[in-house]
Amino acid sequence: MRRLRTALLTVAAILSGALPGRAGLDVTITWLQQRAERPPVLSNLDPVLDDLGRAGAELAIRDNATTGRFLGHGYALEEVIVEPGGDLLGAARAALDRSPYLVIDAPAEALLQIADLPQARDAILFNAAAPDMKLRDGDCRANLLHTLPSLAMRADALMQFARLKRWDRLAMITGTHPGDLAFAAALRRSAAKFGMKIGAEKSWAFDADMRRNAAQEVPLFTQDLGDYDLLLIADELGDFGRYVAYNTWRPRPVAGSEGLVPVAWSRVVEQWGAAQLQSRFADLAGRPMRPRDYAAWAAIRTIGEAVTRTNSADPASLRAFILSPGFELAGFKGRPLTYRHWNGQLRQPIPLVTPRAVVAQAPLSGYLHQRSEMDTLGLDAPESACNAFD
Incomplete structure (x- = not known):
């Protein structure tokens, strides 16, 4: 209708x-x-x-x-x-x-x-x-x-910040929704672009009520991620990410779809x-x-x-x-x-925000470009296979 x-x-x-x-x-x-x-x-x-x-x-x-x-x-x-x-x-x-x-x-x-x-x-x-x-x-x-x-712009903004903080060891938890998988792929690409690598990855497949079980389940779920500086969350649907922060086995910052989030607004x-x-x-x-x-x-x-x-x-x-x-x-x-x-x-520019404050706004200082510093976010002209605008 x-x-x-x-x-x-x-x-x-x-x-x-x-x-x-x-x-x-x-x-x-x-x-x-x-x-x-x-x-x-x-x-x-x-x-x-x-x-x-x-x-x-x-x-x-x-x-x-x-x-x-x-x-x-x-x-x-x-x-x-x-x-x-x-x-x-x-x-x-x-x-x-x-x-x-x-x-x-x-x-x-x-x-x-x-x-x-x-x-x-x-x-x-x-x-x-x-x-x-x-x-x-x-x-x-x-x-x-x-x-x-684009997802690439948001991922690049986050990786610029991680690189600036020297949070080079990354781990990631990914949801199963198509949007989650697409954002996870963008984060992997961006990590490589800025000279980092996502180490351990896990897929979130819980169907239990995390509102009651997060304090018991999340530490066990994250225990085998190894050591890392930043935990990435690919949960574009807004399903599980809210239960991960402060419940991880290792006390580490969380970013991506939850925690420190790159957004348009x-x-x-x-x-x-x-x-x-x-x-x-x-x-x-x-x-x-x-x-x-x-x-x-x-x-x-x-x-x-x-x-x-x-x-x-x-x-x-x-x-x-x-x-x-x-x-x-x-x-x-x-x-x-x-x-x-x-x-x-x-x-x-892409603000990097928590629920109550802007932490930074990308592109960050030091990321230079011959045309516009904002072109350090997302697909630059040599990276894009788009030819319809020629």
């Missing part, structure tokens, strides 16, 4: 206060989401959010409107929600008939199918939810840009004007902003910034500007955000 709602976030195309000489432009952006059934986890403490990502899109439309009202630019957000098992491709075709700008929350394979639709050939699609590396590598598409950091990010963004989001959504909210916000703000700078709503003109050296997005992370012209990934 599909739910279609046009958000009441439209700004008039031409206002009395618009600057003279500016042509009125109306830009409609579609939030397209494929809802998925969440697998069961050990704890039910984390709420399931119906507006994850969409709330970030709504805030960005409001932010676009703030600038647009002075330029005669109007913005509207249309929401298309596809329930599990629904016709996502059909919904995408219909949305593309109405607008060439889609911000998508869907799995990687579905993203590729949408990007390959004939109706999407001249569109600009934003991936705001899939961290899969293949979308930035050999399976990239020229009409698909990525505002959510967190409620504890406060510097560089971020507190103002946090406050506006909380007023809108009644909760803290999460990484997918930030990715959706960045996607729609990208369109708004490009429309403002080019005074155009033509997709080809906007795409060329977005991928050009002249584009910059103020993303409340201390540095202007730009797009990698070889695979469409948004360059961005």
Whole structure:
């Protein structure tokens, strides 16, 4: 079943206060989401959010409107929600008939199918939810840009910190969910990239109630990992990682999906004007902003910034500007955000956070790059097999 709602976030195309000489432009952006059934986890403490990502899109439309009202630019957000098992491709075709700008929350394979639709050939699609590396590598598409950091970017941020701390001996516990396995693979690749190696690894396969048994089971489970400086947790589903910290056989720091976590965004990010963004989001959504909210916000703000700078709503003109050296997005992370012209990934710093503080933000000092220090995070141009942007 599909739910279609046009958000009441439209700004008039031409206002009395618009600057003279500016042509009125109306830009409609579609939030397209494929809802998925969440697998069961050990704890039910984390709420399931119906507006994850969409709330970030709504805030960005409001932010676009703030600038647009002075330029005669109007913005509207249309929401298309596809329930599990629904016709996502059909919904995408219909949305593309109405607008060439889609911000998508869907799995990687579905993203590729949408990007390959004939109706999407001249569109600009934003991936705001899939961290899969293949979308930035050999399976990239020229009409698909990525505002959510890849798994490689998050893993590289963590490994930069581990290397800086000289935590060179690593161990890892991995869940069995596909997202867990993909993050574990990214951590292995990143460890090798920064001259480290993950030694002992174990797969988490407990089905007991860890809320009662963690203090007994986790020490036994981690006893044979040997000695290590840092224990990596690949638990992207949020299932078991919370029970590992402080229960390990050896008292060592925990990082990855739990403990010290590399993220696109967190409620504890406060510097560089971020507190103002946090406050506006909380007023809108009644909760803290999460990484997918930030990715959706960045996607729609990208369109708004490009429309403002080019005074155009033509997709080809906007795409060329977005991928050009002249584009910059103020993303409340201390540095202007730009797009990698070889695979469409948004360059961005990665905060390393605990539940109550930012510990560091990558790229860290000392990691240099001939183009941008942010290109030390994730697939650099020589590493990426993407050739669709050539």
